[in-house]
Amino acid sequence: MKTKILLLTAFTAFTALNAQLSFTTEDVPSQGNYQRCVVDMNGDFLDDIVSVSATNINILFQTESGFEVGNFTTTSANNNPSWTMAAGDFNGDGYNDLLYGGGNGATFMMSDGTGNGYVENSPGEYIFSQRTNFVDINGDGHLDAFVCHDVAPNVYYLNDGNNNLEYHQGGIGDYHSGGHYGSLWVDYNNDGLIDMHMSKCGGEEARYTDNLFRNNGDGTFTDVAAMANMDNKTQTWSTAWGDFDNDGFMDAMVGVSSFNTGGQKLMRNNGDGTFTDVTAGSGFDNFNHTSWIYAPADFNNDGYIDIYGSGSKIMLNNGDMTFTPVNVPFSTASIGDLNNDGFLDAFNFGEVHFNDGNDNNWLTINTIGTESNRNGIGARVEIYTEMGKQIRDVRSGEGFSEMSTLNTHFGIGTDTEIQQVIVRWPSGIIDTIENPEINSTLVIIEGEHQMGVQEVEADLFSIYPNPVKDILNVQGKSLETADFEIYHITGSKVMTGKINNGKINVKHLTKGIYVISVKKEGKTSTLKFIKQ
Amino acid sequence: MLFKLKKIFICAFLSVWFISCSSDESSPIFEDDDEPTEVSPVVFNINEVPYPKLSDYNFFKSPMAAQDPVYGVLPFQPASQLFTDYALKKRFVWMPENASATIGQDNQVLNFPVGAVLIKNFYYNNVLPGNTTKIIESRLMIKKAEGWIFANYVWNEDQTEAFLSEDLIFVPVSWMQNGVQRDIEYQIPSSGQCFMCHYNSSANYPIGPKPQNLNFAITYADGVQNQLEKLKEFGYISNEIPATINSIVDFNDTSKSLDLRARSYLEINCGHCHKDQGYAEFYPIRLNYLPTPDYAAMGFCVEPNLGSHPEMPSDVEHLIYPGDHEKSVLYYRMQSNDDSFKMPMIGRTLPHEEAITLVNEWIDSFEEGCE
Numbered sequence: 001m002k003t004k005i006l007l008l009t010a011f012t013a014f015t016a017l018n019a020q021l022s023f024t025t026e027d028v029p030s031q032g033n034y035q036r037c038v039v040d041m042n043g044d045f046l047d048d049i050v051s052v053s054a055t056n057i058n059i060l061f062q063t064e065s066g067f068e069v070g071n072f073t074t075t076s077a078n079n080n081p082s083w084t085m086a087a088g089d090f091n092g093d094g095y096n097d098l099l100y101g102g103g104n105g106a107t108f109m110m111s112d113g114t115g116n117g118y119v120e121n122s123p124g125e126y127i128f129s130q131r132t133n134f135v136d137i138n139g140d141g142h143l144d145a146f147v148c149h150d151v152a153p154n155v156y157y158l159n160d161g162n163n164n165l166e167y168h169q170g171g172i173g174d175y176h177s178g179g180h181y182g183s184l185w186v187d188y189n190n191d192g193l194i195d196m197h198m199s200k201c202g203g204e205e206a207r208y209t210d211n212l213f214r215n216n217g218d219g220t221f222t223d224v225a226a227m228a229n230m231d232n233k234t235q236t237w238s239t240a241w242g243d244f245d246n247d248g249f250m251d252a253m254v255g256v257s258s259f260n261t262g263g264q265k266l267m268r269n270n271g272d273g274t275f276t277d278v279t280a281g282s283g284f285d286n287f288n289h290t291s292w293i294y295a296p297a298d299f300n301n302d303g304y305i306d307i308y309g310s311g312s313k314i315m316l317n318n319g320d321m322t323f324t325p326v327n328v329p330f331s332t333a334s335i336g337d338l339n340n341d342g343f344l345d346a347f348n349f350g351e352v353h354f355n356d357g358n359d360n361n362w363l364t365i366n367t368i369g370t371e372s373n374r375n376g377i378g379a380r381v382e383i384y385t386e387m388g389k390q391i392r393d394v395r396s397g398e399g400f401s402e403m404s405t406l407n408t409h410f411g412i413g414t415d416t417e418i419q420q421v422i423v424r425w426p427s428g429i430i431d432t433i434e435n436p437e438i439n440s441t442l443v444i445i446e447g448e449h450q451m452g453v454q455e456v457e458a459d460l461f462s463i464y465p466n467p468v469k470d471i472l473n474v475q476g477k478s479l480e481t482a483d484f485e486i487y488h489i490t491g492s493k494v495m496t497g498k499i500n501n502g503k504i505n506v507k508h509l510t511k512g513i514y515v516i517s518v519k520k521e522g523k524t525s526t527l528k529f530i531k532q
Numbered sequence: 533m534l535f536k537l538k539k540i541f542i543c544a545f546l547s548v549w550f551i552s553c554s555s556d557e558s559s560p561i562f563e564d565d566d567e568p569t570e571v572s573p574v575v576f577n578i579n580e581v582p583y584p585k586l587s588d589y590n591f592f593k594s595p596m597a598a599q600d601p602v603y604g605v606l607p608f609q610p611a612s613q614l615f616t617d618y619a620l621k622k623r624f625v626w627m628p629e630n631a632s633a634t635i636g637q638d639n640q641v642l643n644f645p646v647g648a649v650l651i652k653n654f655y656y657n658n659v660l661p662g663n664t665t666k667i668i669e670s671r672l673m674i675k676k677a678e679g680w681i682f683a684n685y686v687w688n689e690d691q692t693e694a695f696l697s698e699d700l701i702f703v704p705v706s707w708m709q710n711g712v713q714r715d716i717e718y719q720i721p722s723s724g725q726c727f728m729c730h731y732n733s734s735a736n737y738p739i740g741p742k743p744q745n746l747n748f749a750i751t752y753a754d755g756v757q758n759q760l761e762k763l764k765e766f767g768y769i770s771n772e773i774p775a776t777i778n779s780i781v782d783f784n785d786t787s788k789s790l791d792l793r794a795r796s797y798l799e800i801n802c803g804h805c806h807k808d809q810g811y812a813e814f815y816p817i818r819l820n821y822l823p824t825p826d827y828a829a830m831g832f833c834v835e836p837n838l839g840s841h842p843e844m845p846s847d848v849e850h851l852i853y854p855g856d857h858e859k860s861v862l863y864y865r866m867q868s869n870d871d872s873f874k875m876p877m878i879g880r881t882l883p884h885e886e887a888i889t890l891v892n893e894w895i896d897s898f899e900e901g902c903e
């Protein structure tokens with residue numbers, strides 16, 4: 001990539017930069033007052049487009065041959081996602097639920113388990129909602145929901161274990177008159193516990209000073225922003241968190257909605273719980289745009305995470321903590337891979353800006369939690385290639401208003417081999433996959449790739465491909481007379497039979513996550529797979 | 533001071549004269565007609581307020597729903613009013629005995645004494661089905677030693693009482709507005725929302741009672757009078773009323789200039805947030821009224837901080853584009869009902885159609901173009 005840039009320097013810098021990254025805009029038939037969500041909704045892990053009105057959820061389901069439209073009627077939502085929207089599988093039924101953050105409160109649209117319907121749950125408390133997220137706040141393996149409060153201490157709903165919403169206020173952002181705009185869940189100190197960075201705005205200085213809530217591991221959080229040098233006093237609605245220099249620690253680009261109390265700041269994580277301001281010379285020191293959304297994504301798949309959100313520009317990461325602006329046809333957008341080509345696209349109100357791509361290589365990872373929440377939200381994903389180490393946290397709700405994909409995406413530039421992928425789950429389980437195929441989707445199910453754990457049962461059989469569309473191949477010793485059963489992740493049995501020649505036709509199954517159980521000589525072993 | 537001495541002298545003279553001419557019956561102690569002789573029957577213990585019910589204060593004669601104030605509770609109204617989904621308002625002020633406010637700069641809220649109470653009733657006429665009047669809420673601001681506090685009272689269906697409430701409450705209202713039926717879910721704000729408009733410069737303040745807003749005559753029980761003079765006469769303002777006050781006008785008053793009308797509307801609906809030290813101080817638009825307008829500060833030819841919105845064409849690039857309201861962010865925000873785009877941000881669920889027309893005319897009246 002770098003050679004290419006040198007050759008093109010003869011042309012204007014504008015052209016050279018745009019050559020690395022360009023988008024083609026297409027209209028899509030999305031329908032709804034609020035079009036700010038890209039996430040898989042039918043369980044096949046392909047990103048779909050979600051648009052919402054008070055009584056309807058409009059979903060454009062991604063398929064190989066384009067988008068298929070689905071409309072799902074709901075009761076009239078007490079609160080619309082007029083400020084923000086988040087998605088996550090709160091009730092663990094295999095389908096993502098939606099969280100509408102409105103000016104008077106929060107409304108959940110919980111999937112009904114069939115993939116064909118949503119049930120409204122509006123708990124009723126007054127919340128002037130800002131950024132919403134799904135995250136396991138108390139580390140009990142169940143996904144919870146967090147709602148920033150603009151005019152009071154923040155609110156969160158814990159999952160009581162039975163998928164009921166348990167309201168809490170206080171303990172994670174308590175400024176009495178609020179100013180809580182952008183909550184971003186990130187493990188900033190790499191201790192395996194998910195922390196939260198709070199972007200703040202408006203009012204007096206104490207109100208707009210950012211917080212950094214370190215997770216104490218016992219359900220409580222401590223604001224360590226001052227100690228960490230992250231107590232920024234700028235007007236900020238959201239902050240882009242990513243490991244910009246690939247040193248294994250999450251850095252932050254603190255965005256601004258107004259220059260009145262300071263400009264954008266690039267904060268490098270020192271790896272010791274503190275951050276250093278490296279804005280000078282970074283490109284953000286003379287970036288004259290303001291926005292309410294700043295979020296990270298590797299758009300050109302070069303292995304260095306970029307930043308988008310304002311000025312119709314993407315700040316392309318040069319790999320050395322400097323960024324260069326590139327003109328693109330969007331500022332605010334929901335991000336995901338909308339044509340399954342390994343390059344991240346952008347959706348904004350009726351338009352998809354498809355990434356034109358390039359020759360760089362990539363990897364997409366679908367995390368499926370078992371001990372941890374089903375989405376794997378809060379998991380730290382690491383990949384190792386020749387260029388080094390890259391990391392991501394699985395997050396629900398970045399930037400400000402929009403919801404972007406829950407899939408984990410990496411660009412690896414011109415590297416052609418991935419040595420290892422490591423997933424550190426919120427449960428503490430660590431899975432390691434050696435040499436996964438590049439330019440493909442890797443499904444990682446929690447617990448199935450633990451190093452050093454010799455599971456005799458796991459040797460019983462293996463399956464491929466995963467995800468699967470038609471034929472599931474089952475391989476293993478002497479399986480011809482073995483029985484198999486296939487269950488949907490929610491528990492209902494959908495198929496039984498004998499393995500025979502090791503080819504099971506699963507084409508008729510609806511999309512989603514399934515468990516195949518094989519019984520041989522009295523021993524039963526299971527594996528999970530995704531049907532697309 | 534001189535005036536007061538003169539008054540005392542006259543009183544003394546007259547008192548002697550009256551007493552000397554009185555009959556043999558023991559005469560009452562002479563009461564000066566110029567001093568209020570009644571005592572306000574309002575109930576108010578500053579350590580105990582806010583009371584649980586509006587009737588506890590005894591601000592109004594019975595029936596309370598007639599909104600007829602007792603002695604000591606004076607009505608007032610600002611020249612231009614805040615839009616609240618077409619709700620009508622009756623505003624009142626009360627102060628404890630011997631307490632008074634002082635008047636300062638034109639655009640500064642009167643300096644009220646501890647114990648002052650401002651009352652704002654929100655109501656609708658022509659409410660369906662019976663074409664009745666319905667009072668929704670009474671918002672109080674009470675000045676305590678530590679600063680202003682808020683207390684909101686929500687009226688019952690029977691219109692016999694209003695109860696202290698901190699909650700966000702939706703009240704369905706259907707009424708006839710200029711011959712057209714309107715139906716809304718009126719939003720009574722939660723106590724957490726008050727500060728969004730009323731807090732600036734590190735404290736809570738009332739918004740309406742400023743000299744610039746009150747400098748005109750209204751009808752009192754005993755006649756028409758300039759409000760500032762009335763307050764002074766009643767003893768609620770203790771210092772001199774300035775001879776000249778730069779004042780806003782009623783934006784509906786077509787005898788006034790378009791510019792003055794529009795800027796008066798913007799002052800009262802937007803200026804409390806969009807001013808220095810206001811809630812929206814960090815955005816480059818100032819809509820508080822200035823006697824000599826600063827159009828650049830008002831957002832003329834200024835680019836917005838926050839980006840596009842589906843309700844606004846993507847080529848709108850200025851907060852106010854002189855000469856064309858359709859190229860002005862302001863117009864789209866006044867029209868919008870989306871929580872994250874509409875202006876004002878809270879306090880209305882309907883667009884104020886008449887004001888949008890006025891502001892559009894105002895924007896269009898300027899010579900077109902930005903450099």
